[in-house]
Amino acid sequence: MLSLMSVPVPPVTGRRPALTAGLVGTVIFLTAIAPLATDMYVPAFPRVAGELSASATQVQLTLTTFFVGMALGQLIGGPVSDQRGRRRPLLAALALMTVASIVCALTPSIGVMMVARLVQGLTGGWAMVIGRAIIVDLATGARLVRVLNVVAGVGGVAPIVGPLLGAVILQVSHWRVSFWAVAALSVAMLVAVLVAVPESLPPPQRHSGGLRAFAVAGRRVLANRRYVGYLLVTGSAMAALFAYVATSAFVLQSMNGMSPMAYSVDFAANAAGMTVAALVAARLAGRVATRKVILVGQVAALAAGVVLLAGAGWFGTPLPLAVGCFFVLMTAQGLMIANGGALASAEVPEHPGTGSAVLGFVQWVAAGTIAPIAGLGGEHTAVPMALLVVGGAVLSMVGLLVLARGGTRPATAARCPT
Template sequence: MVIVVLTTLSAIGPLATDMYIPAFPDVAAELGTTASRMQLTITAFFLGTASGQVVAGPLSDRLGRRGPLLIGIVLCLLASIGCALAPSVELLMVMRVLQGIGGGFGMVLGRAVLIDMTDGPELFRVMNIMQGVGGVAPIVAPLMGGIILLVGQWREVFVVIAVMSAISLVGVLLMIPESLPVSRRHSGGFRTFLRNVRTLLCRRLFVAYMLVNAFSAFALMAYVSASSFVVQEMLGFTSTQYSVSFAINSMGMMVMSLLSARLTRTIHPRDLIRVGLIVVSLASFALLIGSLFLDTPAWIVLPAFFFTVAPQGMIFGNGGALASDQAREIAGTGSAMLGLGFSFSASLAAPLVGVAGTQSSLPMAIAMVCGVLISGAFFIMAGRESGTPNPHAGRVA
């Protein structure tokens, strides 16, 4: 049950990011605002998430995990209720910032508790599960929002997020003990945080695996931001057909995450990342070739999308665990940096694809190829730094 609670915590933030995107027209109409201002509510959430992650990690290294974690969940719960009751877009933005801060606390501290409580193969197994759910959450969130809108209004989307936060609060109160003993805590303020960040940035393995995940996220979010245009506008699929395709790809990622969690007992995590990167690279290049020379045919696009998304389940969990293993004594700060790297890279993908144009699939394909190639470059760099020792012998480099 501890794993279930931690996994739920890792999913609330990503779900809250864009679960209400399908309701944008309804929200804009009811609150009397524009589409561009609605987009700013997503930006507001990202700003809150980034702030929450920066504060939560080092704060928990100093005060322990449980107290800040409970504060973050309560803040997310209250802010979600505030979003549901918001009478104006201005107040909605404020509530989204607070919701993001609370979600950032949960994402960072869930990982930090996991690092405190597990080691070796168990760390890789549970990290794969958490990262798998966290990676799938922003992809399936619009689908969940659409389902909620079939039976309710846009405000009910935030009520669902509030209910999830309440369930997580009860779970933490009942099942998650304080995982960081006083003897392992670090005193100090912002200066200590900067020193810890500098320490981790000097650890090449941590940085390399953090960037493996970050640029894989870049490739994934390029798909998320442009796939609906490609599938519906260029290939002529209906919105329902696109939703089915989207769901299949998301389930593929979930299945690969769970499979990876089992395989880490017998296969080195780097080998699983390598397989994932190779498959994603082949799929991205196939999409690039189809976009350049074959007028983007469905028989290339749909399989390429699946084999770009599903293998991420072998990358995110293992990359996050390998990075986290390099930051055990300052796990909160390490978890915050992992989350920031992932979020920053993913948030760049959508505007870059949009700026490059939406008249073809080529901008998306180029972004996906660039993301996976850079991710692969950092993966190779990590291998040259450490080799691949047996992860079952204790710590993993």
């Protein structure tokens, strides 16, 4: 780890490094690590619980520690890279992620896995936020928007590929192999950064404000009521989303007998629904008010949650009902999360980095907090998960219709139609 901090960096001249295809591809690779590290592992939850003598809630806590790490990594990684540059902290994060993934693969107990997953999430979030910062360093205006859309669009394939790859691994090998695969991907990312990513923030452009300056800016963005409303929209939607992620393997496999491969295909189909909904929402931007698109997603998510709750409480969550409601729920997230984040950022144009960091922090904390709560009922009931889905949809509506009500500030109206 320490040796990576002394990796030679190409000399910085007055000329800005080029935003090459290799650099953009590497950033896409960095943004894919979180969904891959989670979704490759989710199909194995029942097997992990059995082999490590752990309860469903304990296994889901490995999701919680990962998501808490992701939140802290994004919150801290940006300010630190503003001080120390992008390349060396990124290399150090990837090296540590490799070590944490190997520990997960070798773990003798669920407790060791929880700690290793925390480190894995911390370094993954750190790498993700630095990757986005590199793009912002090297692109402006319309080009920046295009590149970020490419990163988001191509990166959206990871939640589809992840569970399928995890299921294939379970069919031919052991669940621990999925963590060896993440370790191998981390090494590949480290090599890609060494080859394709220059230092994008030369010393004259760095600042010493660090976390203290971030805290001051954070207080300012949180004083904006509409920003907080959209924060609640996205945070609550993420909570409902990860209630599904944490419990769907038990609902579909343990309760309904679905095979790991069939579960992974279903998971991938739901992720595809969410991706398609997000692309449709992007096409509607400027034509349909963004708030209306979000509200449609909220109503759909609430309906799916209510039907799930009725099915779990009175009918034992039959397979067709669970599959249909999960698809509607996931597709609805594609209308809510990205649009809510866009409107939140538009509310604080004077602090774009801080607004983005706080948004990411809240989303991942919500994901990590909800995961173990969703499993409180054990492996044979979906009632806690359904209650969380309903609660998440209701809170998201409160954020949109109560906290974020009123006119849009003139500075943001042209950017993001509401």
